[in-house]
Amino acid sequence: MRYGRGPEVLSDISLSLPRGSFHFVTGSSGAGKSSLLKLIYLAARPSSGGVRLFGQDVTSMPASDLPHIRRRIGVVFQDLLLLDHLSAFDNTALPLRIAGHKASEYRNDVAELLAWVGLGGRMQALPPTLAGGEKQRLAIARAVVNRPEILLADEPTGNVDHDMSMRIYRLFVELNRLGTTVIIATHDQDLVARSGRPVLHLDKGRLKPVAPKAPAA
Amino acid sequence: MSESFDPARWRPAPFLPQDDARDPALLFVVAVLCFLACLAALGALAGDRAAHGWSGQLLGEATVIVRPRGGETPDAAAARAAEALAAVPGVSEARALEREKAYDLIRPWLGDVSDLEDLPVPRLVSVSLDAKAPATAAQLDKALKGQGLDAVVDDHTRWIKDIRRAADVVRATAAVVFLLVAAAAGAVVAFATRAGLAARRDVVEVLHLTGAEDGQIAGLFELRFARIAAVAGGIGALGAAGLGALLRLIGGGQGVTPALPVAWLDLLVVLPCPLLAALVAAVAARLTARRLIKGL
Known part of the structure; x- marks a missing residue:
């Protein structure tokens, strides 16, 4: 994969992630972690090769069919991509509104989720008024609110303290337990080590094998 | 907060x-x-x-230029033409215009010729046509020829x-x-x-x-x-x-x-x-x- 006419950012990537699996993607900055996630959440297309999601080849799929695939994927973007003119509540409810759900069906769920990520008292706040960690938790709430089949998170614990980091991790584990496939790109080696989950390590755009480690006690 | x-x-x-x-x-x-x-x-x-x-204005009117023949005066020829035209079905009024009107028309090209009595200036007959069933140029021409008049009918077709x-x-x-x-x-x-x-x-x-x-x-x-x-x-x-x-x-x-x-x-x-x-x-x-x- 390459951006425009630039150099290849991912090369010879071949992997298959089983439904309901939980993986971390690690690697130094510029290794291609975000690019790999972009391929999966359909923000980029491979310059060669293909991507299959939910048993379908999404690379050759007509553009008109892609929104329905995207609705099955939750993403915590690296730069969060919160909408500054919408309240925390509106930002969180966004995927449900786009999917065409009625407000009466999800109002309470959204409120509960925001309370769970510690934003129960900031539901009407606009993102520019939130602290870095609060924004990150809001982005996570938006990504998981519609119980996606795949959850992709790009550095989801970058701006939160250790306790909140573990709390978020437990949320991901809970979603995974309910059947969601989780892929987290992170620099947080402590979190990776504690989890004992399989790791996809990228080095200069190529996948390197990593020996599995036992979870920390 | x-x-x-x-x-x-x-x-x-x-x-x-x-x-x-x-x-x-x-x-x-x-x-x-x-x-x-x-x-x-x-x-x-x-x-x-x-x-x-x-x-609409042009369609409702026609102009006839009458040239006197033989010893007939221009005014007499114009009067005869007006009379012949008034009798044509589809003509509501035919009126011979005064000599001054004819002079007015040629003044831009020849200057003031009103003192040249011998100049054979043709006379004009203004014809008002019936708005519902106007007479055609051919009908007017036929009526004029029937009276032995040397005349040209202008039904304004070119202007229309x-x-x-x-x-x-x-x-x-x-x-x-x-x-x-x-x-x-x-x-x-x-x-x-x-x-x-x-x-x-x-x-x-x-x-x-x-x-x-x-x-x-x-x-x-x-x-x-x-x-x-x-x-x-x-x-x-x-x-x-x-x-x-x-x-x-x-x-x-x-x-x-x-x-x-x-x-x-x-x-x-x-x-x-x-x-x-x-x-x-x-x-x-x-x-x-x-x-x-x-x-x-």
Whole structure:
């Protein structure tokens, strides 16, 4: 994969992630972690090769069919991509509104989720008024609110303290337990080590094998 | 800091921010374009009416040039021609014009010849035709020949063709101006949509990646610009109708000038403007937005 006419950012990537699996993607900055996630959440297309999601080849799929695939994927973007003119509540409810759900069906769920990520008292706040960690938790709430089949998170614990980091991790584990496939790109080696989950390590755009480690006690 | 918030009372906020600093400028430009388009339409109607008036006048009249023969005087020949023409069915009146009228007609070419009694200046007979069943040039010619008169009938056909051609030109010009202005309005809206999408790329990107369909996103911009254009169209239409009414009031029944008479009913032509402006804006916004979203 390459951006425009630039150099290849991912090369010879071949992997298959089983439904309901939980993986971390690690690697130094510029290794291609975000690019790999972009391929999966359909923000980029491979310059060669293909991507299959939910048993379908999404690379050759007509553009008109892609929104329905995207609705099955939750993403915590690296730069969060919160909408500054919408309240925390509106930002969180966004995927449900786009999917065409009625407000009466999800109002309470959204409120509960925001309370769970510690934003129960900031539901009407606009993102520019939130602290870095609060924004990150809001982005996570938006990504998981519609119980996606795949959850992709790009550095989801970058701006939160250790306790909140573990709390978020437990949320991901809970979603995974309910059947969601989780892929987290992170620099947080402590979190990776504690989890004992399989790791996809990228080095200069190529996948390197990593020996599995036992979870920390 | 905490706040009291009741989810049961929550109402979804619009996906696009409500206020955009560029909206008033866009509204002004589209309003001016709509004003010009309405003026073009009013001009086309007035031009069409003027052309109908001119050709109606010409169709109702004919001119006969009478040349005296033998020892007959020009005045006697003209009087005989008028009498013969008045008897033709489809002629309501035939009147021999005075000698001075004939001199007036040739004065631009020959100067003042009124003192040259020997100059054989032809006389003119003005013929008013029945509006419902006008006599033809052939009928008039036959009647004149029947009286042994040397005369030429001019039923103004040549002028009518010119006037009809002029009316067609006025209509076509107004239509081209109208279409150009409508296209300019569409281009302005397309440009504004592009700028709007660029300024709201964050919103478009989030909606796109969260699973919104292209039509869903384009629809947001379509609705927004259609609303602005409808308001601008209303303002432009009101302005043009106001100017038309002023021209009508100043000029009375003839409008400000007999060349372009404006009727009160003509002012109704501005009515569809807001709807048309909204339609043009909606189509331009949809096409632009869809093309830009495809590039994401």
